[in-house]
Amino acid sequence: MKRTFCFAKRNLKEIVRDPISVGFGIVLPIVLLILLSIINSNIPKEAQENMFEIRLLAPGISVFGLSFIALFAALLLSKDRESSFMLRLYTSPMTGGNFILGYALPLLPMGVVQLIFCFAAAIALGLPFSANLFVCIAVCVPIMVVNIAIGLICGTLLNEKAVGGLCGALLTNVTAWLSGCWFSLDLLGDGFRKFAYILPFANAVDAARAAVDGSYADIPGKLWVVSAWAAGLTALAVVIFTHRKKLK
Amino acid sequence: MNAIETKRLTKRFGMVTAVDALDLTVREGELFSLLGVNGAGKTTTIKMLSGLLKPTDGSARVLGHDLLTELPAIKPLLAVSPQETAVAPNLTVRENLELIAGIYNSDPKRVQRMIDELGLKEAEKFKAKRLSGGWQRRLSIAMALVSDPKLLFLDEPTLGLDVLARRELWQVIESLKGKVTVILTTHYLEEAEALSDRVGVMNGGKLKITGTPREILDAAGTENFEEAFIRLAGGEAK
Numbered sequence: 435m436k437r438t439f440c441f442a443k444r445n446l447k448e449i450v451r452d453p454i455s456v457g458f459g460i461v462l463p464i465v466l467l468i469l470l471s472i473i474n475s476n477i478p479k480e481a482q483e484n485m486f487e488i489r490l491l492a493p494g495i496s497v498f499g500l501s502f503i504a505l506f507a508a509l510l511l512s513k514d515r516e517s518s519f520m521l522r523l524y525t526s527p528m529t530g531g532n533f534i535l536g537y538a539l540p541l542l543p544m545g546v547v548q549l550i551f552c553f554a555a556a557i558a559l560g561l562p563f564s565a566n567l568f569v570c571i572a573v574c575v576p577i578m579v580v581n582i583a584i585g586l587i588c589g590t591l592l593n594e595k596a597v598g599g600l601c602g603a604l605l606t607n608v609t610a611w612l613s614g615c616w617f618s619l620d621l622l623g624d625g626f627r628k629f630a631y632i633l634p635f636a637n638a639v640d641a642a643r644a645a646v647d648g649s650y651a652d653i654p655g656k657l658w659v660v661s662a663w664a665a666g667l668t669a670l671a672v673v674i675f676t677h678r679k680k681l682k
Numbered sequence: 683m684n685a686i687e688t689k690r691l692t693k694r695f696g697m698v699t700a701v702d703a704l705d706l707t708v709r710e711g712e713l714f715s716l717l718g719v720n721g722a723g724k725t726t727t728i729k730m731l732s733g734l735l736k737p738t739d740g741s742a743r744v745l746g747h748d749l750l751t752e753l754p755a756i757k758p759l760l761a762v763s764p765q766e767t768a769v770a771p772n773l774t775v776r777e778n779l780e781l782i783a784g785i786y787n788s789d790p791k792r793v794q795r796m797i798d799e800l801g802l803k804e805a806e807k808f809k810a811k812r813l814s815g816g817w818q819r820r821l822s823i824a825m826a827l828v829s830d831p832k833l834l835f836l837d838e839p840t841l842g843l844d845v846l847a848r849r850e851l852w853q854v855i856e857s858l859k860g861k862v863t864v865i866l867t868t869h870y871l872e873e874a875e876a877l878s879d880r881v882g883v884m885n886g887g888k889l890k891i892t893g894t895p896r897e898i899l900d901a902a903g904t905e906n907f908e909e910a911f912i913r914l915a916g917g918e919a920k
């Protein structure tokens with residue numbers, strides 16, 4: 435536990451001392467939020483299109499924004515893996531679990547900070563402030579873990595360049611398509627919809643929207659799917675990292 | 683007890699045999715220098731003995747434990763200063779040392795001690811990436827020492843150090859004698875001659891000769907250590 439904690443402290447410093455990427459993770463969701471609100475205000479009322487209404491948009495974008503944490507985690511790990519500093523840590527008594535948790539822990543507060551900024555912007559754009567928003571932040575923790583685990587798996591398997599492409603472009607697109615935060619999943623047919631709800635992203639968006647709405651009863655049914663993915667992917671990340679670290 | 687005992691330890695990378703059936707014995711508390719021309723297999727030997735590379739063949743006991751099956755028992759006791767400087771670039775000198783001390787659960791007082799002993803005081807608050815190459819090197823070595831290891835691998839520790847820093851490091855290494863088993867590689871032969879209890883000369887992955895610096899001189903029939911090295915290591919070099 436102490437090892438994980440020491441390593442997490444190092445990673446936290448590494449993150450906050452790289453303000454550009456932190457800033458990017460915070461600013462981008464806000465920019466999207468503003469742009470889409472402007473679009474929304476230009477959609478004629480009779481179109482009955484409510485996807486971009488702030489109370490649906492804000493939780494959707496906040497979940498989508500969290501996919502940047504995956505990119506962040508992946509870059510951090512893949513950059514480390516190519517360094518001789520990592521060789522030194524491999525000769526230390528640190529286990530795969532120490533490594534993965536040490537990377538994951540400091541990314542959680544970063545995700546929370548990102549959500550706080552995102553909701554602050556949403557409030558400025560007309561989202562009513564309520565205690566529900568804090569519930570929403572808590573509800574977003576499992577999807578944060580999902581993203582961190584995916585990022586760490588990518589960072590373990592890929593080099594720095596590939597990570598930028600795969601996590602940066604692919605993953606954010608996948609979340610966009612499968613989360614239902616950009617368009618209603620019903621548009622793509624029943625099969626696609628079912629598929630999307632096996633994966634965590636759409637469930638996380640629904641849970642976040644339910645939290646913002648105050649419909650707490652709808653949260654657990656969605657959240658357990660996300661949590662199961664979070665636990666499974668984290669375990670997988672540990673297994674893959676441990677395997678990779680093994681002697682060649 | 684012997685700190686290291688290898689039996690026909692071998693590492694092949696595809697067609698290249700980097701370490702070839704190495705039988706090496708290093709006694710506890712001894713300072714052993716591994717010498718050899720570029721590509722002789724020194725770093726590969728260290729990587730195997732520190733658990734970074736899996737031997738292709740052969741076996742080894744390290745600090746009384748089997749290298750292949752009991753690595754977790756060995757790891758807390760050993761430390762490596764890799765051939766390439768290995769520091770966390772965005773951490774300060776002190777933070778780097780604190781990180782390693784934390785990972786090994788060692789006495790936090792050792793951080794200050796390393797800063798004093800390796801003359802890192804004036805750089806203590808600088809981020810590692812802002813340090814000059816030689817200073818990074820010192821930090822990298824301090825990070826290997828901070829965990830108070832029983833077995834220490836120093837792969838070309840003095841590479842890139844100025845003359846004063848090198849002499850200071852010699853003193854630090856000397857002070858470990860008898861307490862810590864040190865395996866050192868270096869291309870500075872006067873360093874090996876001055877510091878080592880015993881020396882081993884590798885060539886083409888094989889150990890050509892081991893002995894005290896005196897014995898090496900006698901075996902080569904010369905009074906000049908560099909000359910002895912050339913005769914022993916250069917024999918079959920390409």
Ligand SMILES: Nc1ncnc2c1ncn2[C@@H]1O[C@H](COP(=O)(O)OP(=O)(O)OP(=O)(O)O)[C@@H](O)[C@H]1O
Nearest residue numbers: 695698699700718719720721722723724725726727
């Ligand atoms: N990862 C690797 N893949 C393939 N070949 C390797 C690898 N690492 C080392 N080798 C080869 O193994 C041989 C021994 O290399 P090693 O790094 O152990 O030499 P060394 O004695 O440390 O040399 P130097 O004094 O230059 O540091 C070399 O021929 C090298 O090319």
Ligand SMILES: [Mg+2]
Nearest residue numbers: 724725726765
């Ligand atoms: Mg080498």
